[in-house]
Amino acid sequence: MAYLTEANFDSRSKRIIKNAKIAKRGRIHTITEDGLIISRPRLVRRELPLMGLMRIALALWVFKALAILNLGVGDYQARVETLAGGNSVDQAAAFLLNGDALTLAVVDLVQRGMNILQAMELAAIF
Structure with a gap:
């Protein structure tokens, strides 16, 4: 029977736990030319979730446009x-919420469309 010290046990225990964590991410199996199946841990990419950040930015931009539509340009700027x-x-929020040219153009376009729809509804009533 092998003689195990506490240090050997701790190092083996840490290695087993580390390998189990790596195995949770998944494994990639490849077959070599001689038919041997080799199992390797799947590598994890550490990258920015670009699409998630873009969705958050778009949601904040839509919120800003809706706030301008709801309050009006003058009241919003005040x-x-x-x-x-x-x-x-507050200054950082003001910098982000400041009405830029694109947002104001979209708000103007939406307001024109709403005015046209209201005029069409009034014309349909009479």
Whole structure:
């Protein structure tokens, strides 16, 4: 029977736990030319979730456009200016929520479309 010390046991235990964590991610099986099946752990890519970040940015942009539509451009800009006078978090929020040219153009386009729809509804009633 092999003589095991506590250090040997700890190192073996850590190695087994590490291999189990790696195996949870999955394994890739390949067959060599002589028919031997080799199992390797699947490598994990550490990369930014680009699509998730883009979805969050789009959702925030849509929120900003809806806020401008709801409040009106003048009232929205006044509220952003009051945010700009606050602490550093408020100033960062004011920088992000400031009405840029693209957002204001989209808001103007949506408002024109809403006005046309309202005019069509009024014409249909009479």
